[in-house]
Amino acid sequence: MLPAVRDFSLQIFAGETYGLVGESGSGKTTLAHAIMRYLSDSGEIVGGRIDFDGRNLLALTSSEIRDIWGREIVFVPQDPLSALNPSIRVGEQVAEGLRVQMGLSRKAANTRTIELLTEVRISDPGRVARSYPHEISGGMQQRVMIAMALGAEPKLILLDEPTTSLDVTTQAAVLDLLRDLIHNTDAAVLYITHNLGVVAQICDRVAVLYAGELVEDAPKEALFEKPLHPYTQGLLASVPELGRHKSDARLSSIPGRIPSPQERGSGCIFAPRCPLAIDLCFSERPRLDASFPDSKVRCHRWPEIAAGEIFAWGKINNPEAVASRPPQETALQLKNVEVGYTLRQSLSERVAGRPRRRVMAVDGVDLSVQYGETLGLAGESGSGKTSLARAVVGLVVRSGGDIDLLGLSLAPELSRRSIDELRLAQYIFQNPEEALNPYLTIGETLQRPYITLMGQLKADARNNARRLLAAVKLPADYFDAYPNRLSGGEKQRVAIARAFATSPALLIADEPVSSLDVSVQASILNLLSALQVDANSSMLFISHDLAVVGFLADRVAIMYAGQIVEVTDSKALPALPHHPYTEALLSAVPSIDPATVQQVIQLEGDIPSQQAFPSGCRFHPRCPRYLGDICRTVEPPWQVTETGSRIRCHISPDDLRAAQKRGFDNEGG
């Protein structure tokens, strides 16, 4: 029996919104379940009290707690699709709770369901209510979950990463909805998330959870202004903010990883990763001290930190900043690249004469990457960015266009590329858990590229692999370890090492940090840019997160529905004007500065299906700056702005800037 969460104390008052921040493995969801006294197979509450509205939840009978669930305490989970019953219409799923908990008649419950769906800004509540979960988009599904929670006018709302599984623009819209709903409710709200930006935008108070322990608890402004716990400082310093670029300063990162319950020692739980740790930190566990009247922190050295005598991590300009290089010569050239394929049909479908469905993932892309340059490729899921990247290395076969790398024309099929061509381009995959063969040791994995791509003998390959392991700052004894011993971040380091082994001319990184925690993400981004400089490689860096792309890339290309809509210098990202889609993406990045009041641009509708793109400008059905018929019928031209960005839009750069500036002014005032 190992404690996942230990002596956690928290008070939430009615009308208050509490942010609970923690990385994966910190015990957030376990805690959320425990607070509701929802006991799953995996854990039990072994001690403590949960007082809710004058009652100790742990002392209630199971039928008493059922009366509280869904009526007084409600829960909005992370992944709405799996949280909804796949075979019941969503309206009925909302109405069911209303009948049971509010005692409404069938008819009244149905009427109330439609009202609730309208409240969560579903424009067509009747149709949505009659749909099954898989028939509506992720944003809609989460709105339904929120409607379900609101129905009972609860006293406590627990939100467990409610926007994490959603796309950037959808996430922004749902956050906006939540912000308004929370503002208008008297309920106490516990908002659980790993995203500091979301906390800064939504919460009143913030509690920081680390490895199952509360390490800091403070009002939002105090926490973001003057974090007292080294871990909180580290978290804040490792977030790439919009407008920050690698040439300004490297990101701070917290070394090491969150300890598992077995690895926790007797001292401060953060001591092994803390730059301020002293002997006392390893021997004695710090208490949760009241630092200020309103705040608490669990650190032996907080008084020194508060006095400004010492700091663990700060947002200071780092002299080791990576120089961004001026563009020289073209390394990679894409001309009119298309990736389209006919969906595979089974023999029976062919017999039944069903028409072949054609999918266009990438539709006529021209791009170039210079020697040593990092080109960022951003867009939401379904925009075709991964298909484009995979076409470059040959993992998908392109249906049209040319790809030139260092003057070599690359064949569409991987099997028709020579070893020399393969050596020139390597790829880092999104999911570190699937990046390494679980049945090969790290050493075996790392020596393969030397053997196959460089033709080295096994002994040489082994030596080089050891050197490579050191270069990505992993301990030498990992050489004979299997991947299951490594954390996600460490696996990604190995994957990066493998890709850089042959110093490729082009490295493609497909969302390499999106599944990693913030503190790990920063160190991976730093590692990537350092290795890139050493190997003098060009990089195509793909991410849905504009802040990350803006930090790492020299130039950024924005992709929508299989096409590039904007190419801009990453330093020009904070400047105006932008393509309306870029504008929406930028507005959707939550800022970690609580003082910023964000004006999120909400996009109507969903990302178009790859089977049927809209005519004219592909963004027109969702565009907030829709001009008129011209957008619907004519493909927009490329225009160049004063800042040097190229934008594919019918609106002139001057008009765009004027319109977008008005938006900013409204936001400020």
Add this chain to the structure above:
Amino acid sequence: MATFVIRRMGFLALTVILTSLVIFIITQMLPGDVARVVLGREAGEAALEAFREENGLNDPLPVQYGRWLMDFVTGDWGHSLSTRSAIFPVVMDRLRNSLLLAGMTMLVGVPLSIILGIIAGLNEDKLADNTISIGALTVVGLPEFVTGLVLIQIFSRWLGWLPANSSIAPDATFAEKLPMLILPAMTATMVLLAYISRMTRAGVIEELKRPYVRTATLKGLPRRAVIFNHVLRNSLIPAITVIAISFGWLISGLIVIENVFNYPGLGRLLVFAIDRQDLPLIQAVAMVAVVSFALANLAADLIYARLNPRIRLE
């Protein structure tokens, strides 16, 4: 829905045709010369050749296959080589008997197995589950002839309640048939019980772990409502497929069971035909079994699509 049905039926026809080809090829490789089998050892070479020519045995194999398939579709199944009687009525008669037995088994076995599977799944790793699961693994996982012989020993030799021999007469009434059906049906039920209950159990356990169960529970629904309105609705959908699969098991099981009890069904006819190397009879019985299996699959697919909203759009 209409296109879905048509598509499934197209698929069914394709499978049956391909399978018929496999059956044809396998049976063509049967040792022995059909002409000699029919005409006997004393027949002269001229007579044999005349027989082959008359019956198209000298045609190329694809032609023979096409003719055979067309004959099967039109109900012209020829004559048995061993009994000389027309095959179609015999097979149909035996099919009726087998279906009667299969029907009785499914009627009792399927609901019983599903209920046991649900009970086991809802009480994972508790006493009820362990009893049912170990039971399914042991007593019920035995070959049908062992189970059948044990049942005969108990109910017919020791207790004397039921007959050990189920060779029902063609003109028997249902009341006369019933006692003879009980033991074979019980044996076949055991076969179903093993597969369906274990699959249903796995389905229930899997569904119980899904996040929507948490949603339903945290809505404040009573446990009973969570189970009946949410969990069972989803775990019964895969059970439909399981029933179709177990129909295949049932066909295999019946071949053995009918031989244990001397029950005049298709299974017994098949073993008889193979014993006698009776080519047309083997082909006819195999085709009938394949078509019934395919139809059962089709029915399951359609019911599945009807119940599962995720399928309908595709």
Add this chain to the structure above:
Amino acid sequence: MPVQSKMSLTPDSPLSVNPSRISRWAGAFHALFSTKATALGTTIVLIFVVVAFIAPLIAPYGVNEQIYSDARQAPSADHWFGTDHLGRDVFSRVLYGASDILFLAGLGTAMAVMCGTAVGLLSGYAGGMVDEIMMRFFDSLLAMPALLLALLLLGTLGPSRNSVFIVMVIVYTPIVARVVRSVVLSVRSKGFVEAARLQGESIEWVLFREILPSVTPTLAVEAALRFSYAIFLVASLGFLGVGVQPPSPNWGLMVNEARPHVGQLPWALFFPAAAIAIVVIGVNLMADGVKRLLQA
């Protein structure tokens, strides 16, 4: 309305299957003895395997030795399981029968697993028309209930031990191939396989070093299940009289031969039937343990 909470939570440590080489064997051992039921099953199977090997050493009589003077005897000190209608010692025949059924079922399973793995790997990795044709062909084989297909094939091949072996391979290869193929399809698109392709690894390396190891847990479960069905099949074919032929000491055949005399010589039927039951239960319990552990 303050909500105050103070709590500690304890999860059970989740089970993980460790793929390192030494612990893989330890893991397999652990899997085979993980619960009481599984341990019982494994023990039963091990005992029968040992018996299969040493039957000629421990059997008091020859497998087909007819002792006319002792025919039709009830179990006694001389003949523990009695003798059958031909005066053969049932105990000795049951011992010899262990090797008959276990080797036949074991070899058949091993061959089917090997063929199925090869076909599944190639078909899943190659994709395209090869895969399509392979799978349609297997579909049409699987559209026949297993025993029906087995009987058809036996009708063609004629009843014999070799035929039963070939039948097992033909009946089980498609099943194994489909299982392997589905795993290959899911592994093929994983990063480490694509990385290997981008590094110019040979197709042999990709298939056998990158993909095959990930298939092994599934394969182990499938092999255990196939083995239990194979025993079932060999016994059933013997019982129907279309499999292994007399005078082999096949348990199913022994049951079949003893049936006409069951009134007078029930032991001649009981002991081989019990042997089948015990082996099948043992293999099922063992397979279930492997399945639970590897598919957790």
